[in-house]
Amino acid sequence: xxxxxxxxxxxxxxxxxxxxxxxxxxxxxxxxxxxxxxxxxxxxxxxxxxxxxxxxxxxxxxxxxxxxxxxxxxxxxxxxxxxxxxxxxxxxxxxxxxxxxxxxxxxxxxxxxxxxxxxxxxxxxxxxxxxxxxxxxxxxxxxxxxxxxxxxxxxxxxxxxxxxxxxxxxxxxxxxxxxxxxxxxxxxxxxxxxxxxxxxxxxxxxxxxxxxxxxxxxxxxxxxxxxxxxxxxxxxxxxxxx
Amino acid sequence: xxxxxxxxxxxxxxxxxxxxxxxxxxxxxxxxxxxxxxxxxxxxxxxxxxxxxxxxxxxxxxxxxxxxxxxxxxxxxxxxxxxxxxxxxxxxxxxxxxxxxxxxxxxxxxxxxxxxxxxxxxxxxxxxxxxxxxxxxxxxxxxxxxxxxxxxxxxxxxxxxxxxxxxxxxxxxxxxxxxxxxxxxxxxxxxxxxxxxxxxxxxxxxxxxxxxxxxxxxxxxxxxxxxxxxxxxxxxxxxxxx
DNA sequence: CGAACTTTTGATCGCAGTCAAGATACGTGG
DNA sequence: CCACGTATCTTGACTGCGATCAAAAGTTCG
Numbered sequence: 001x002x003x004x005x006x007x008x009x010x011x012x013x014x015x016x017x018x019x020x021x022x023x024x025x026x027x028x029x030x031x032x033x034x035x036x037x038x039x040x041x042x043x044x045x046x047x048x049x050x051x052x053x054x055x056x057x058x059x060x061x062x063x064x065x066x067x068x069x070x071x072x073x074x075x076x077x078x079x080x081x082x083x084x085x086x087x088x089x090x091x092x093x094x095x096x097x098x099x100x101x102x103x104x105x106x107x108x109x110x111x112x113x114x115x116x117x118x119x120x121x122x123x124x125x126x127x128x129x130x131x132x133x134x135x136x137x138x139x140x141x142x143x144x145x146x147x148x149x150x151x152x153x154x155x156x157x158x159x160x161x162x163x164x165x166x167x168x169x170x171x172x173x174x175x176x177x178x179x180x181x182x183x184x185x186x187x188x189x190x191x192x193x194x195x196x197x198x199x200x201x202x203x204x205x206x207x208x209x210x211x212x213x214x215x216x217x218x219x220x221x222x223x224x225x226x227x228x229x230x231x232x233x234x235x236x237x238x239x240x241x242x
Numbered sequence: 243x244x245x246x247x248x249x250x251x252x253x254x255x256x257x258x259x260x261x262x263x264x265x266x267x268x269x270x271x272x273x274x275x276x277x278x279x280x281x282x283x284x285x286x287x288x289x290x291x292x293x294x295x296x297x298x299x300x301x302x303x304x305x306x307x308x309x310x311x312x313x314x315x316x317x318x319x320x321x322x323x324x325x326x327x328x329x330x331x332x333x334x335x336x337x338x339x340x341x342x343x344x345x346x347x348x349x350x351x352x353x354x355x356x357x358x359x360x361x362x363x364x365x366x367x368x369x370x371x372x373x374x375x376x377x378x379x380x381x382x383x384x385x386x387x388x389x390x391x392x393x394x395x396x397x398x399x400x401x402x403x404x405x406x407x408x409x410x411x412x413x414x415x416x417x418x419x420x421x422x423x424x425x426x427x428x429x430x431x432x433x434x435x436x437x438x439x440x441x442x443x444x445x446x447x448x449x450x451x452x453x454x455x456x457x458x459x460x461x462x463x464x465x466x467x468x469x470x471x472x473x474x475x476x477x478x479x480x481x482x483x484x
Numbered sequence: 485c486g487a488a489c490t491t492t493t494g495a496t497c498g499c500a501g502t503c504a505a506g507a508t509a510c511g512t513g514g
Numbered sequence: 515c516c517a518c519g520t521a522t523c524t525t526g527a528c529t530g531c532g533a534t535c536a537a538a539a540g541t542t543c544g
Contacts, residue, residue: 075390077483081398085390098380104390130372137379138340144382147389148317148327148346154396155443156323159500193523201397206500208524225509225523241319401532435491448532450492467491467541 013039021065021115025091026139029131041121045114053094053106053114061119063095069112070190074105074198084199085150086143087190089173093139097123110190154201157241162200163210164239167220171230178233186229214239255281263307263357267333268381271373283363287356295336295348295356303361305337311354312432316347316440326441327392328385329432331415335381339365352432396443399483404442405452406481409462413472420475428471456481 011032012022016039021027030038044067047053053064053071066088073086085104088094094106094114126133153165172178174187189196197204214220219236221229230236253274254264258281263269272280286309289295295306295313308330315328327346330336336348336356368375395407414420416429431438435446442449456462461478463471472478 073390075394077394077398079483081483083394083397085393096383098383103387130375133372133375133379137375137382140379140382140386141338141340144386144389145345147386147393148315151327151389151393151396152317152319152325154393155325156319203501204523205502205525209500212524241321241323445533446491447493447534451532454492 011036015039015042015044015115019065019091019115020067021091021093023091025065026093026132026135027065029129029135030125034125034129038117038121038125042115042117045116047108047112047114049108049110049112051108051112053108053112054104062116063093063097063119063122064114064116066090066092066094067113067115070109071112072107072109072191072195072199074107075103076105082198083201084195086147087173087199093136095119095122097126097136109195153241159200159202159206160210160213160239161241162202163196163207163214164236165241166196166200167214167228167230168233168236168240171233171236180233180237183233184229184231185233186227189226189228253278257281257284257286257357261307261333261357262309263333263335265333267307268335268374268377269307271371271377272367276367276371280359280363280367284357284359287358289350289354289356291350291352291354293350293354295350295354296346304358305335305339305361305364306356306358308332308334308336309355309357312351313354314349314351314433314437314441316349317345318347324440325443326437328389329415329441335378337361337364339368339378351437395483401442401444401448402452402455402481403483404444405438405449405456406478407483408438408442409470409472410475410478410482413475413478422475422479425475426471426473427475428469431468431470 012035016022016027016035019025019027022035027035027038045064047069068090071088071092071094072084073088074082074084076082087109088106096104126136153162157165170189170191171185171187174190175185178185191199193204193207196202197207200207211220211222214236215222219230219232219239221231223229254277258264258269258277261267261269264277269277269280287306289311310332313330313334313336314326315330316324316326318324329351330348338346368378395404399407412431412433413427413429416432417427420427433441435449438444439446439449453462453464456478457464461472461474461481463473465471
């Protein structure tokens with residue numbers, strides 16, 4: 001990749017120049033000076049699938065941007081039942097401001113790369129830049145909308161509607177260019193069947209049965225368990241309840 | 243109630259002086275001058291139970307503080323199934339910034355009184371006062387936490403755990419002084435059985451049966467359908483899954 | 485006191501959960 | 515490259531929780 005040197009990237013840290021978080025993420029709120037200051041304390045990590053990013057009730061002392069991969073946010077009941085309460089894709093901001101403790105677990109669902117900052121850096125920058133806080137508010141509102149959308153799915157949809165809704169959501173996130181007119185997409189599921197079950201409030205077996213049913217009915221194709229081709233987005237949409 | 247005239251209330255609009263929203267709500271972010279400016283465009287309303295505040299896909303052109311009563315936020319599926327995705331108590335802020343359309347219905351669950359502002363006033367004030375936006379971010383984060391907590395309830399709890407969780411949540415909101423040690427509280431349910439069902443992703447009948455069971459088992463008492471006395475908060479907590 | 489509504493209770497049904505094998509994909513070392 | 519072991523996923527048989535349908539009891543108005 002060539003490093004652009006036009007007026008817009010002048011003075012911007014090299015690492016940030018091609019970073020999606022600068023375009024669509026929270027870093028877009030910062031001017032070159034602020035980016036330089038922040039990037040001095042930032043570092044990039046790559047994380048293996050299954051690795052825990054934030055433990056339940058652990059002290060949070062850093063925030064991150066998701067650069068690639070999918071992070072799942074989970075909450076658990078004392079007897080081991082689990083529920084995924086959110087999925088974060090690039091270039092989402094990861095971390096819960098203004099709280100020392102998080103009651104949420106964050107875990108890499110796929111391989112994940114992060115750009116990570118000390119808690120203090122971000123919080124200082126937030127005090128200096130109202131625009132940064134504004135972006136954070138917008139992301140939080142987006143997450144709230146998504147959470148409420150899933151509450152409808154969890155509370156009122158049938159198993160097959162849940163699975164259809166899930167596939168639709170993944171299709172739209174993995175390939176944001178998903179044109180409803182195109183009517184066909186293909187992607188790798190970022191989640192195992194167990195994760196999908198924890199996301200939809202179902203069991204592994206029910207998820208598997210529903211996927212099999214959609215396959216035999218020609219709505220989707222599945223290769224190697226993970227790779228899904230949606231043959232008809234409109235049929236999928238019709239099955240999602242909505 | 244006597245009107246305080248000390249240094250802190252000097253220059254504050256009369257209506258705001260004893261207003262909860264100024265203490266615990268978003269108006270706490272504003273200085274006296276800003277309060278005066280905002281209060282010029284504000285007006286108070288009282289709304290009957292069942293009245294709709296924001297219609298689905300309607301244009302939103304005002305924001306409000308909830309001064310008393312309970313507002314339910316609902317989302318519906320095309321075939322009529324409904325899910326309550328949030329409850330707002332005083333002094334919550336009501337309205338979805340930065341969006342022209344709301345995909346959510348807001349409806350008075352009980353009698354509700356509101357302090358309401360034109361959309362433009364709030365948005366102008368938000369541009370002038372980062373502190374206001376900060377409060378809004380904090381409330382939004384609180385709502386996100388609550389939504390995620392309910393996702394666990396909806397996705398992974400049994401009917402009886404759901405009802406116990408609901409009673410616990412109401413007890414804590416109606417009477418914030420609910421001391422877990424006291425082990426006993428009493429309140430009026432702000433929701434009908436139908437609303438409770440829509441909140442918990444259950445049917446009316448299941449909600450009723452679970453309440454009956456808790457009553458016969460001595461965990462709660464019920465008078466006139468609406469008034470509930472929790473005999474043992476700790477027993478209720480144990481039944482809520484958590 | 486009577487009408488309309490809300491809640492409770494009862495009987496039955498069906499969807500998704502549970503328990504149990506089998507099948508398929510994947511990594512590892514021979 | 516293949517045999518093996520482990521993970522993950524699928525399929526089958528059965529169960530049970532909560533939904534559905536129906537009716538009775540209680541509550542709140544006028």
